[in-house]
Amino acid sequence: MIELKEVTKVFDSRGIAGLHGINLMIKRGEIIALLGPNGSGKTTLAHIISKNLIPDSGTVKISGPVHQFKLRELPSDLNVQKYLLSQISLEIDDEKKIQLVRDLASLFEFTFQLRQSTQQLSQGQRQKVMLAAELINSPSVIIMDEPFAHLDPLSRKEILTELFNYLRHKEITSFWISHDKDEAFEFADKIGLLQHGKLEQFGKPDDFIKQPRNLFVAHFLGHKNFLALKKTATEWITPWGTITSSLKEEEAYLVIPPTAFSFHQESGPETKILRVYPGPFFWKIEIALENHIFEAWSNQALSPDRSKYHLMVNLEDCFLLPL
Numbered sequence: 052m053i054e055l056k057e058v059t060k061v062f063d064s065r066g067i068a069g070l071h072g073i074n075l076m077i078k079r080g081e082i083i084a085l086l087g088p089n090g091s092g093k094t095t096l097a098h099i100i101s102k103n104l105i106p107d108s109g110t111v112k113i114s115g116p117v118h119q120f121k122l123r124e125l126p127s128d129l130n131v132q133k134y135l136l137s138q139i140s141l142e143i144d145d146e147k148k149i150q151l152v153r154d155l156a157s158l159f160e161f162t163f164q165l166r167q168s169t170q171q172l173s174q175g176q177r178q179k180v181m182l183a184a185e186l187i188n189s190p191s192v193i194i195m196d197e198p199f200a201h202l203d204p205l206s207r208k209e210i211l212t213e214l215f216n217y218l219r220h221k222e223i224t225s226f227w228i229s230h231d232k233d234e235a236f237e238f239a240d241k242i243g244l245l246q247h248g249k250l251e252q253f254g255k256p257d258d259f260i261k262q263p264r265n266l267f268v269a270h271f272l273g274h275k276n277f278l279a280l281k282k283t284a285t286e287w288i289t290p291w292g293t294i295t296s297s298l299k300e301e302e303a304y305l306v307i308p309p310t311a312f313s314f315h316q317e318s319g320p321e322t323k324i325l326r327v328y329p330g331p332f333f334w335k336i337e338i339a340l341e342n343h344i345f346e347a348w349s350n351q352a353l354s355p356d357r358s359k360y361h362l363m364v365n366l367e368d369c370f371l372l373p374l
Contacts, residue, residue, distance in 0.1 A: 053077035053100065053192065053224060058109035060095055060248075069095040071248045073109070077241075079191075080222035082215055084229050084239035086271070091245040093228045097194045100226060115191025120182055120198055125169035131156075131180055132165040138184045155183040158213050175201050179210070189221055196228040211238055232271070236260075244268060266372055269306055276307035276345045279374070287371065290320045290341065291364045300373040311368040312338075312347035315361040322362040324353055338362065 058073040070092045077083060085093045098104035099111060101119040126134060135152045143151075156162045159179040164172060172180065182198055198214075199207045215238050218225050229235045235242055236256045243253045252264040263269040266277075280287045282301050287294040289305055296303075314322075320340060328335040333348040340362060353360065 084235035087245035118190040319361040319363040
């Protein structure tokens with residue numbers, strides 16, 4: 052288990068925080084993806100969890116040893132198998148040690164390189180061997196920063212699938228710094244999104260998709276359609292009907308997914324088609340409504356030559372965010 056309470060780290064005399072008030076509770080075996088723009092605090096958080104950096108305030112509790120995957124020089128006088136055998140600290144017999152090496156080599160697809168010198172490996176193969184060395188003693192926690200960034204997308208996806216299956220099977224908690232939100236949403240149990248040292252949202256991938264916490268999270272997920280609304284009594288009035296919400300604020304954005312739009316001949320407010328972009332699965336349509344520009348996805352081949360269409364929105368697919 053990992054628990055962080057109000058963890059803060061300040062890096063300069065102006066009081067600019069590398070991390071500010073981070074609270075996390077991680078269960079054993081969970082896979083956590085850390086997302087955010089450059090300078091958001093992902094690496095700082097990883098260094099604090101790995102105990103390479105001490106926070107200025109707050110508490111960090113970790114059960115078991117932490118390994119941080121780092122690129123390092125491999126010894127030139129050993130082949131891959133001997134190198135990995137030399138990294139094993141577990142009290143097991145030699146036969147089990149060899150089997151452990153073979154299992155990890157199979158997992159990371161370098162079985163045919165076991166007898167090769169470490170100096171004969173490609174950069175991608177070296178990364179795989181280094182990660183195998185970090186996992187060979189079954190650490191409680193492992194921290195990875197884009198471990199297979201140099202691999203092509205197909206190979207990376209195949210190895211990530213096997214890696215995270217292995218980590219779940221061994222109940223190894225992992226913190227995975229990623230710049231690919233699609234991969235993070237596919238493989239992670241939970242996601243932490245940081246900005247300027249603040250944890251903007253932490254939770255399951257579905258939580259991010261169904262209810263982003265704020266405008267930054269919504270933008271990060273790719274939402275583009277925002278309509279400002281004001282509350283009337285307990286309801287929010289939109290061009291397509293009313294929404295009832297427990298939101299306390301008096302003003303909010305209606306976030307409209309591009310798939311929530313539909314086009315009709317008569318019902319709904321009139322809209323103008325500005326541009327139409329064909330795609331492999333749908334048409335991407337730029338529309339104008341009430342001085343707003345929205346992006347809609349449709350399987351209808353609409354034409355900008357027609358001046359007006361009637362636009363409807365499925366409000367059940369939309370959500371509100373405070374201004």
